[in-house]
Amino acid sequence: MLALAGKPMYFLELAIGQFGGVGPIALWNCCPVMKGVGCAMVTVSLIVCIYYNVIMSYTLHYMGASLAAEVPWAKCDPEWANMDTCYVRGATNVNHSDPESAHTTVHRETASLQYWERKVLALSSGIEDLGPIKWDLALCLFISWCIVVLCLVKGIKTSGKVVYFAATFPYVILLTLLVTGLMQPGAIDGVLFFILPTWSKLLDIQVWRAAAGQMFFSLSVSMGGLIMYSSYNDFRNNVYRDALVVSVLDTVTSIISGMVTFSILGAMATDLGVPIDQVVKEGPGLAFVAYPEALLRLPCPQFWSVLFFLMLFVLGLDSEFALLENVLTSISDEFTWLRNHKLIFCVVTACFCYLVGLPCVTHGGNYVLTLMDVYGGGVGVVFIAIAECIGLLWIYGLGRISSDLEFMLGNRPNAYWRITWSFLAPVILMMIFLYSLVFHVPLRYEEYLYPNWANMIGWALACVSMLQIPIWAVLMVWKQPAGSLKEKLQMSARSTAEWGPSDTSLRSEWIAFTQKNVPGTLLSEQRKDCNNSTPINVGDKLGEAL
Numbered sequence: 009m010l011a012l013a014g015k016p017m018y019f020l021e022l023a024i025g026q027f028g029g030v031g032p033i034a035l036w037n038c039c040p041v042m043k044g045v046g047c048a049m050v051t052v053s054l055i056v057c058i059y060y061n062v063i064m065s066y067t068l069h070y071m072g073a074s075l076a077a078e079v080p081w082a083k084c085d086p087e088w089a090n091m092d093t094c095y096v097r098g099a100t101n102v103n104h105s106d107p108e109s110a111h112t113t114v115h116r117e118t119a120s121l122q123y124w125e126r127k128v129l130a131l132s133s134g135i136e137d138l139g140p141i142k143w144d145l146a147l148c149l150f151i152s153w154c155i156v157v158l159c160l161v162k163g164i165k166t167s168g169k170v171v172y173f174a175a176t177f178p179y180v181i182l183l184t185l186l187v188t189g190l191m192q193p194g195a196i197d198g199v200l201f202f203i204l205p206t207w208s209k210l211l212d213i214q215v216w217r218a219a220a221g222q223m224f225f226s227l228s229v230s231m232g233g234l235i236m237y238s239s240y241n242d243f244r245n246n247v248y249r250d251a252l253v254v255s256v257l258d259t260v261t262s263i264i265s266g267m268v269t270f271s272i273l274g275a276m277a278t279d280l281g282v283p284i285d286q287v288v289k290e291g292p293g294l295a296f297v298a299y300p301e302a303l304l305r306l307p308c309p310q311f312w313s314v315l316f317f318l319m320l321f322v323l324g325l326d327s328e329f330a331l332l333e334n335v336l337t338s339i340s341d342e343f344t345w346l347r348n349h350k351l352i353f354c355v356v357t358a359c360f361c362y363l364v365g366l367p368c369v370t371h372g373g374n375y376v377l378t379l380m381d382v383y384g385g386g387v388g389v390v391f392i393a394i395a396e397c398i399g400l401l402w403i404y405g406l407g408r409i410s411s412d413l414e415f416m417l418g419n420r421p422n423a424y425w426r427i428t429w430s431f432l433a434p435v436i437l438m439m440i441f442l443y444s445l446v447f448h449v450p451l452r453y454e455e456y457l458y459p460n461w462a463n464m465i466g467w468a469l470a471c472v473s474m475l476q477i478p479i480w481a482v483l484m485v486w487k488q489p490a491g492s493l494k495e496k497l498q499m500s501a502r503s504t505a506e507w508g509p510s511d512t513s514l515r516s517e518w519i520a521f522t523q524k525n526v527p528g529t530l531l532s533e534q535r536k537d538c539n540n541s542t543p544i545n546v547g548d549k550l551g552e553a554l
Contacts, residue, residue: 009216010259013436014223016428017393018234019251024400024409025235026247027416029510031338032232037507038408041500042399044480048392049232050338051473055384056231057331058361059377061156062368064324065148066296067317069128072148074313081123081300082309088127093117097279097304116280118287120300128296132372135379135462139371146369152321153358156328160336161351181319182264184312185302189271192305198274201284202266217444220437221386226258230393233330236337243416243511269294272302295320332357375462378453383466388473390441395477397434403501406430411525415518416509 028035033046073080084094095116125131132139189195209215224230238247270284276298277284299316306312336354340346346353368377400409406426414420421429451458451466458466481500488496508515 009219009223009436010255012428013220013393013433014227014229015251015255016425016433017224017229017396018227018255019248019425020400020409020429021229021234022238022247022251023413023416025238026241026243026245027412027509028507029239029243031239031341032235032334033338034341034506035235036399037504039399039404039501040484040504041481041497042395042403042477043484044477045392045395045399046232046338047480048388048395048473048476049230049235050335051476052385052388052392053231053233053331053334054361055380055469055473057328057335058365059368059380059385060324060328060331061152061361062145062149062365062373062377064152064321064328065145065369066128067320067324068148068152069145070296070300071314071317071321074310074317076310079300079304079309079313080127081120082304084119084122089119089122090117090126094119094122095280116282118276118280118297118301120304121297123300124296129374130371131374134456135372135375135458137372138367138376141366141370142373145373146366149365149369150362153362156325156332157354157358159325160329160333161354178261178319178323181312181316182261182268184306185268185299185316186264186271188306189268189275189302192271192275194274194276194278195271196274198270198272198277198284199267201274202270213440213443213447214449216440217390218386220390220440224389224393225385226262227255228327228330230389230396231331232334232338236334237330239510243509243514246417248417268302269298272298275305276301332361375453375456375458379451379458379462379466380469382451383470384473387467387470390437390444391474392477394434394437394441397429397437401430401434404503405526407526408522411522412518414525415521
């Protein structure tokens with residue numbers, strides 16, 4: 009999946025963003041009929057940054073709790089714990105906290121799990137019962153948004169410094185936790201559970217859909233952030249090297265993080281006497297159960313807890329910058345007067361996101377967050393990636409893309425990139441998306457099954473981004489000069505005069521280079537020089553087909 013779709017899409021977005029030097033909406037001057045792809049990317053970024061900051065607020069809560077003389081999940085506190093089922097490793101002064109009593113028929117839960125569900129979330133019975141706002145989390149969410157805004161208003165260079173720190177600091181913490189985790193009884197069982205495949209799952213299309221969504225989310229593909237950030241690169245920057253290094257590091261980091269998590273889950277399963285898959289369920293809460301449990305196994309857990317949750321928060325800032333900056337940059341590209349009011353624009357956007365995110369910090373907020381994550385940030389991303397492939401590689405054209413990258417990097421993309429871009433990636437993603445629709449499974453949160461109306465809201469949220477693509481396609485065809493439908497379709501598929509390297513000194517070189525390397529191509533600038541107000545690009549594949 010990574011080799012045939014993730015890595016090729018990652019390189020494509022970095023390269024085309026660096027070439028055009030614009031955000032994900034303005035980028036589609038190369039193929040105006042697909043402008044909705046850029047709008048869909050920005051919409052997904054907005055949805056994700058709303059609930060992603062809620063997860064960051066959890067890290068602030070844990071960071072504050074870690075400043076106490078004893079981390080609160082180190083014991084079963086009657087204020088929030090179920091004293092009949094709560095278990096603390098190595099404790100002897102709390103009901104059912106000794107290892108022997110854990111191996112009974114009564115289902116035990118670690119203090120870290122109960123602290124997460126019963127104290128931090130105060131989790132209700134379902135999405136039907138949202139309950140009141142948890143004001144401690146609402147305050148953490150407010151602080152998180154303030155930090156994001158303060159960094160972003162200083163510009164891309166300031167946030168970039170935070171990103172540099174975020175790229176190195178986590179490895180120190182992760183390697184420390186990995187060594188500690190592997191020394192625990194049962195850790196090897198957890199690691200084997202992580203690395204040994206369950207072959208029957210390969211036939212489950214939902215697993216492939218989830219893998220595609222997670223891969224794209226991890227690499228930030230089809231959300232516009234890669235295009236936005238790479239637009240700030242030097243035009244001749246070796247983006248191929250960047251794509252290769254980052255995609256490999258992303259995979260290595262995921263493996264290390266997985267080994268840390270499952271080594272601790274294996275140790276927890278041994279302590280509790282239950283199978284590993286019953287220790288804790290999947291979802292964002294996994295990091296807030298397994299890792300706090302791991303930190304208890306280190307000397308001076310308060311110190312390590314503060315460092316760990318600081319690390320999580322900084323990593324969250326890294327992603328949040330990309331998401332929100334993508335929204336701000338893309339909208340500012342369309343409404344240029346906003347560039348002179350960046351502070352106000354950023355604050356207003358953050359306030360909107362904060363208010364919309366408040367339902368995620370109610371007692372039933374984690375059900376809302378999961379709904380937004382699966383539908384708003386998961387389902388639509390694969391669809392957007394398919395449309396992105398169609399727009400860039402089938403309409404704008406593989407030949408044009410290859411020529412543009414050759415002009416920028418000095419080398420034409422090899423056969424691996426061309427085949428995966430134009431055929432393998434879009435076909436694989438289409439199969440995953442279509443099969444996941446046909447065999448769609450209603451959303452669950454652990455044992456809780458979401459009601460039909462909640463799933464309908466989820467699909468409506470997914471459609472907010474996905475429907476941008478056909479809606480904008482119709483609008484771009486409709487606004488073309490008078491002519492037949494065929495002529496309007498041809499015109500809407502042709503790149504505009506604004507498309508090309510943002511550096512005007514390179515534009516004339518690029519026009520000559522393209523005309524030489526892609527025979528039959530007549531660029532917008534050349535056609536206008538012939539006193540024809542209608543931009544024509546004969547090389548566009550859709551125009552040729554029609």
